[in-house]
Amino acid sequence: xxxxxxxxxxxxxxxxxxxxxxxxxxxxxxxxxxxxxxxxxxxxxxxxxxxxxxxxxxxxxxxxxxxxxxxxxxxxxxxxxxxxxxxxxxxxxxxxxxxxxxxxxxxxxxxxxxxxxxxxxxxxxxxxxxxxxxxxxxxxxxxxxxxxxxxxxxxxxxxxxxxxxxxxxxxxxxxxxxxxxxxxxxxxxxxxxxxxxxxxxxxxxxxxxxxxxxxxxxxxxxxxxxxxxxxxxxxxxxxxxxxxxxxxxxxxxxxxxxxxxxxxxxxxxxxxxxxxxxxxxxxxxxxxxxxxxxxxxxxxxxxxxxxxxxxxxxxxxxxxxxxxxxxxxxxxxxxxxxxxxxxxxxxxxxxxxxxxxxxxxxxxxxxxxxxxxxxxxxxxxxxxxxxxxxxxxxxxxxxxxxxxxxxxxxxxxxxxxxxxxxxxxxxxxxxxxxxxxxxxxxxxxxxxxxxxxxxxxxxxxxx
Ligand SMILES: *Cc1c(COP(=O)(O)O)cnc(C)c1O
Numbered sequence: 001x002x003x004x005x006x007x008x009x010x011x012x013x014x015x016x017x018x019x020x021x022x023x024x025x026x027x028x029x030x031x032x033x034x035x036x037x038x039x040x041x042x043x044x045x046x047x048x049x050x051x052x053x054x055x056x057x058x059x060x061x062x063x064x065x066x067x068x069x070x071x072x073x074x075x076x077x078x079x080x081x082x083x084x085x086x087x088x089x090x091x092x093x094x095x096x097x098x099x100x101x102x103x104x105x106x107x108x109x110x111x112x113x114x115x116x117x118x119x120x121x122x123x124x125x126x127x128x129x130x131x132x133x134x135x136x137x138x139x140x141x142x143x144x145x146x147x148x149x150x151x152x153x154x155x156x157x158x159x160x161x162x163x164x165x166x167x168x169x170x171x172x173x174x175x176x177x178x179x180x181x182x183x184x185x186x187x188x189x190x191x192x193x194x195x196x197x198x199x200x201x202x203x204x205x206x207x208x209x210x211x212x213x214x215x216x217x218x219x220x221x222x223x224x225x226x227x228x229x230x231x232x233x234x235x236x237x238x239x240x241x242x243x244x245x246x247x248x249x250x251x252x253x254x255x256x257x258x259x260x261x262x263x264x265x266x267x268x269x270x271x272x273x274x275x276x277x278x279x280x281x282x283x284x285x286x287x288x289x290x291x292x293x294x295x296x297x298x299x300x301x302x303x304x305x306x307x308x309x310x311x312x313x314x315x316x317x318x319x320x321x322x323x324x325x326x327x328x329x330x331x332x333x334x335x336x337x338x339x340x341x342x343x344x345x346x347x348x349x350x351x352x353x354x355x356x357x358x359x360x361x362x363x364x365x366x367x368x369x370x371x372x373x374x375x376x377x378x379x380x381x382x383x384x385x386x387x388x389x390x391x392x393x394x395x396x397x398x399x400x401x402x403x404x405x406x407x408x409x410x411x412x413x414x415x416x417x418x419x420x421x422x423x424x425x426x427x428x429x430x431x432x433x434x435x436x437x438x439x440x441x442x443x444x445x446x447x448x449x450x451x452x453x454x455x456x457x458x459x460x461x462x463x
Contacts, residue, residue: 001014001015001032001033001036001061001062001063001064002014002032002033003015003017003018003030003031003032003033003224004030004031004032004033004328005024005025005026005028005029005030005031005328006024006028006029006030006031006317006318006320006321006328006331007024007026007027007028007328007329007331007332007335008026008028008327008328008329008331008332009026009028009328010024010025010026010028010030011025012033013030014064014066015062015063015064015066015224015225016064016066016126018030018224018225019119019122019123019126019223019224019225020123020126020134020217022217022218022219022220022222022223023205023218023222026328026332027332027335028317028328028331028332029222029224029314029315029317029318029321030224031224031318031321032062032224035265035268035269036061036062036269037268037269037270038057038058038269038270038271039270040244040270042057043235043239043243043244043270043271044239044244044245045057046235046236046239047239051080051087051088051089051232051233051236052073052076052077052080052088054232054235054236054239055076055080055118055229055232056069056072056073056076058231058232058235058266058269059072059228059229059231059232060072062228066122066126067122067125071125075118075121075122075125076118076121078121079117079118079120079121080117080118082106082107082117083105083106083107083113084105084106084429084431085102085105088105088114088236089101089102089103089105089114089233089236089237090102090105091237091240091241091404092381094375094379094381094391094405095379095398097398097399097400097401097402097403098391098394098395098398098402098403098405099237099241099402099403099404099405100381100383100387100391100404100405100407101233101237101404101405101406101407102407103233103406103407103408104384104407104408104409104410104413105410106147106150107147107150108143108146108147108150108176109172109409109410109412109413109428109429109432110143110146110147110307110408110409110410110413111230111259111406111408111409112143112144112147113147113150113151114229114230114232114233115225115226115227115229115230116144116147116148116150116151116219116226117147117150117151118225118229119151119219119223119225119226119229120148120151120152120155120158121151122225123152123155123157123158123217124152124155124156124157124158127157127158128156128157132157132215133157133158133159133215134157134158134159134215134216134217135158135159135160135161135214135215135216135217135456135460136148136152136158136159136160136161136217136218136219137161137162137163137201137204137216137218137456138160138161138162138163138201138218138219138220139162139163139164139194139197139198139200139201139220140162140163140164140169140177140194140197141164141165141168141169141194141306141307141309142164142169142170142173142306142307143173143307143409143413144219144220144221145162145163145164145169145173145177145187146173146176146177148160148162148219149162149176149177149180149185149187150176150180151219152184152185153180153182153184153185154182154184155184156184158184159184159186159459159460160184160185160186161186161188161456161459162177162186162187162188163188163190163197163200163201163445163452164177164187164188164189164190164194164197165189165190165192165193165194165196165197166189166190166191166192166444167189168193168194170413170414170416171436172412172413172415172428172435173413174440174442175435175436175438175440176435177442178440178441178442179435179438179439179440179441181441186443186459187441187442187443188442188443188444188445188452188455189442189443189444189445190445190446190447191444191445191446191447192447196447200447200449200452201218203449204216204449204452204453204456205218207449207453210453210457213457213462214456214457214460214462220314221256221258221314221315222256222258222314222315226258227258227261227262227265227315227318228262228265229262230258230259230262231262231263231265231266231269234250234262234263234266234267234271234273235266235271237250237404238266238271238272238273238404241402241404242402243271243272244270244271244272246272246401246402247272247273247274247401248272248273248274248401248402248403248404249273249274249275249276249277249397249399249401249402249403249404250263250273250275250276250277250403250404250405250406251275251277251279251390251391251393251394251397251403251404251405251406252276252277252278252279252390252405252406253279253281253305253308253386253387253389253390253406253408254278254279254280254286254308254313255307255308255309255310255313256310256313256314256315257286257313257314257315257316257318257319258314258315259406259408260276260278260358261315261318261319263276264276264319264357264358274399274401275359275397275399275401275403276357276358276359277358277359277360277361277393277394277397278290278358278359278360278361278393279360279361279362279363279389279390279392279393279394279405280308280360280361280362280363280389280393281303281305281308281309281362281363281364281365281368281386281389282301282303282362282363282364282365283300283301283303283308283309283310283311284362285297285298285310285311285312285313286313286316286360287360287361287362289316289346290351290354290355290358290360291360293345293346293348293351294343294344294345294346295316295338295343295344295345295346296342296343297311297312297338297342297343299311303365303368303385304365304368304369304385304414304417305368305384305385305386305388305389305414305417307386307408307409308386308389312338317331317335319354319357319358320334320346320350320354322353323346323349323350323351323353323354323357324347324350330347334346359397360393361392361393361396361397362393363388363389363392363393367392368385368388368389368392368417368421369385369388369417369420369421370421371383371388371389371391371392372385372388372417372418372421372422373421373422375388375391376422376424382411382418382422382424382426383407383411383418384407384408384409384410384411384413384414384417384418385414385417385418386408386409386414387405387406387407387408387409390405390406390407390408391405410426410429411426412426412427412428412429443455
């Protein structure tokens with residue numbers, strides 16, 4: 001299987017290359033040269049299989065010869081062994097034709113664990129073969145960083161450095177990053193906001209001597225291996241509800257468009273998904289873009305669903321590439337417009353194709369709180385604010401086809417918003433109840449590239 005860049009000029013890579021590279025050298029994102037379609041009988045044969053076996057069957061065609069089948073099965077088993085639920089991604093029923101897919105039973109209580117745990121195992125296995133050592137550097141507003149630290153802690157060929165904005169992540173998120181004791185984990189509290197953290201990480205990737213010197217690698221949500229790992233739970237949920245013999249719809253709380261893009265891939269592989277609904281909070285650039293055809297940035301408004309507070313939705317470039325008939329030059333042109341003017345116009349044909357593929361909706365702050373309150377009252381289910389955005393938007397798209405809303409985080413990860421809406425303060429699951437008692441280990445760092453690079457060189461024994 002070969003991977004090509006959405007901007008058309010970066011080198012073609014295999015799976016391992018795409019996983020290790022992350023962002024393509026022409027600024028684009030890697031996508032498969034063609035998506036393998038699963039035969040209906042093969043989808044039907046997933047019925048009753050474990051999450052792990054589903055992952056093996058769905059992902060295997062994308063991997064080429066990087067791992068043997070036995071190796072890949074071992075990596076999948078290790079990735080999901082630490083989850084707190086035997087089903088890994090259990091379905092809960094909210095209404096006659098509305099289901100919630102709970103993706104928050106991983107070690108950091110958010111859906112990002114599904115991809116991050118597996119990419120950790122796959123990177124370590126690939127590096128162990130080549131004898132290389134890499135340095136993962138990432139910026140986080142909370143969930144990505146904790147998931148990355150949890151996935152890479154203790155792995156012998158990887159050091160992981162996570163920059164988070166000092167004082168601006170929730171206490172649970174901070175403790176998840178600062179309490180692991182393994183020496184290869186480095187939590188860095190930076191003076192500044194999330195955009196500053198992300199800018200410094202970008203600077204490091206653009207500083208080629210440093211990048212090559214420490215073997216810099218990224219695991220942000222544009223990494224193809226992460227997207228692919230997320231396609232698995234669409235199959236798992238749809239098959240549980242009767243696919244391929246029955247169609248299923250999905251609503252996905254969306255920020256960087258990684259999670260819903262995984263659903264798009266599942267559908268391209270032959271999973272009969274009827275509606276694929278983009279749910280945004282008040283940062284509704286994607287909903288506006290589909291409605292008006294104009295992708296216009298206008299500043300992030302902080303919300304109670306902070307993991308969806310985005311200005312530019314990176315993975316949207318991947319569906320644009322398909323909607324523009326895989327014309328890399330055209331994608332690069334729109335992305336240049338975005339960079340220089342803060343917006344771009346989706347060409348008419350591409351807009352029609354996007355509207356044929358996706359529906360969308362927006363959920364205000366008040367609607368988010370009201371959905372948490374109401375859902376608890378009528379079902380007993382306590383939603384996190386992100387999942388509530390999804391449930392609200394899904395309710396506007398219910399039909400005779402079963403609707404599955406993705407629950408992206410555990411309510412205990414956002415206890416203040418949940419308590420405000422319900423009066424209940426959600427408890428952490430018992431297996432992590434001691435999080436508040438564990439000692440923290442964190443380095444306070446300035447918003448300064450040279451200082452950050454020196455620290456990373458020292459900590460990785462290169463200086
Ligand atoms: C990351 C995240 C999202 C958004 O996911 P994308 O793949 O960026 O669209 C939604 N909810 C939670 C809890 C998250 O951590």
